[in-house]
Amino acid sequence: MSAQGRLLIVDDELSVRDSLGKWFREEGYDIGIAESASEALTRMAESHWDLALLDIKMHGTDGIELQRRLHEIDPDLVVIMMTGYASVDTAVTALKNGAYDYVSKPLDPDEIAHIVKKALAHRETEKENLRLRETVAEITRPQELVGQSPAMKKVFEAVQTVGPTDATVLITGESGTGKELVVQAIHAASVRRFHPLVAIHCGALTETLLESELFGHEKGSFTGALYRKKGKFELAEGGTVFLDEIGDISLKTQTDLLRVLQEREITRVGGNQVIKVDFRCVAATNKDLEKLIEEGKFRPDLYYRLNVFHIELPALRERREDIPLLAHHFMRKFAQSMNKRISRISPAAMEQLVRQPWQGNVRELENAVERAMVVAQEPELKEQDFFFKAPPLPSSGGRSLEEIERAHILQVLEQCGENQSRAAEVLGIDRVTLYHKLKRYGWSRSAVENR
């Protein structure tokens, strides 16, 4: 009998591993079990897994950190988080980091069976589309850059000027100011736009992994190098390489990088063949590189290589006139993706928005609008829909993601006259998923209740 797929269950509780393992085995899956993060990493190195069910809270490394490391080894691994309680922050972090979904313990058997099946089916289609999607993503339009402040106008002009050239560009600015969008715009304005734009977030990786990401590696060159792999410079194939968080790389990697920028050739980790590469380099950082140079942490020669053309992105608080424009931009974007008829922001809410400190810049503003859109009633975003200046939430306090989701689902359902198919359509989830969620909420038709 062909197995449904290979599942790795990671939990530090014996009873969970045993019972879930047996249950999924009956469902027809091949099961692997790990009781700690390090054991999970060992299992990953030993063989291939389609899906991992991770406990979000374990002794030692937590599930979020483990997820990141598993994805470093196999970016295609489907990860589902199991949480004791679904706190906004951990669940959101997990989803943002690329987890497929999260489920609360104890798990609803019907729901978990459905999610796992759907996730694996989804992964199959993804795999088939991968080649196609990579080529398409490379030539799709970059996201729109919004702004009308003098500072942003200067940025737009700089992009138009330097874009078509082949010059290396260094973009600086606090995190969340839109550096990645600017890179997309530069790529789109260049002759290389029909070739890939490959991004690499240098800060997230260890030295070994970063080197293998950048330059590729030969099979067996280090633990975990199970296959030969091409590096980003090779994958760019005439396109743009975006080195994000360049201020976070080690001196050794800086030396190797400098060589690539000078020689335009690479050697894979563990290999000795020299490979010619053709690319344009754009780098970004939120660090002060000149200060790092003074401290001896950044090579000046690399700095001069990167800083051929410099674009500085101002913090959002230094260009508050862009806030209304950005807030409306995000409102429209989420109204469309959430299928909600919200078309304005109340003056009181806007006044607050303009006044916030926005330490996290445009990204924080975008997240704030997204959250507000979830709870808001049509047709307007109101002040109370935002979480202004709330002190940091204790994990048990505040509204959990699940509560917000529940409120939203029930509201949509009511608007659809309790027609579940219609509500599922509006919510953009499938009918069975909605059914499971309602079951979990203990929802029943009001007609039945009134009897």
Add this chain to the structure above:
Amino acid sequence: MKRVQLLPIGKVDAELLGGLAALVPDILPVQCEVLPEVLDPAPAFHGERLQYHSSELLRYMARFLRPGAWRLLGVTAVDLYIPILTYVFGEAQLEGPCAIVSYHRLRQEAYGLPADEDLLLDRLLKESVHELAHTGSLLHCEDYQCVMSPSHGAEQIDLKGSRLCAACFRRLNWAAP
């Protein structure tokens, strides 16, 4: 012929149990009889969840195994769980001699609907055959009409048939000890 014995766990509807004993041999080539003893589920009760731990009950059942019986199937009206799941309809020892089924969530009343005795027996039969087949080392089957197709909701049980598909029937490990 192989013998399947039914063990009531807690208070179980005698008529339902009798119906089950009469129908199982229609589907599996076995004899089926109801044991006179009753297993008290109290030690497996969870005070907060108000449910009974099915794996523990499976362990207690071992005491009731008799020589000559091929399989022992516990039948109960109480709601079963394993710690990581909110509920289970039943549980089986893969290739082991014991299995357990609960009809708590097979009753229409559990979903706010009027009782339906025939439907209840039909569902219980399917779940019993399903768990017994697990003890014969069968895993779940993709054929939606096969009794081994997975079902985690009463609606799904109603969709499938009470028989093993030809492939599952061939695969069923009758030699399993």
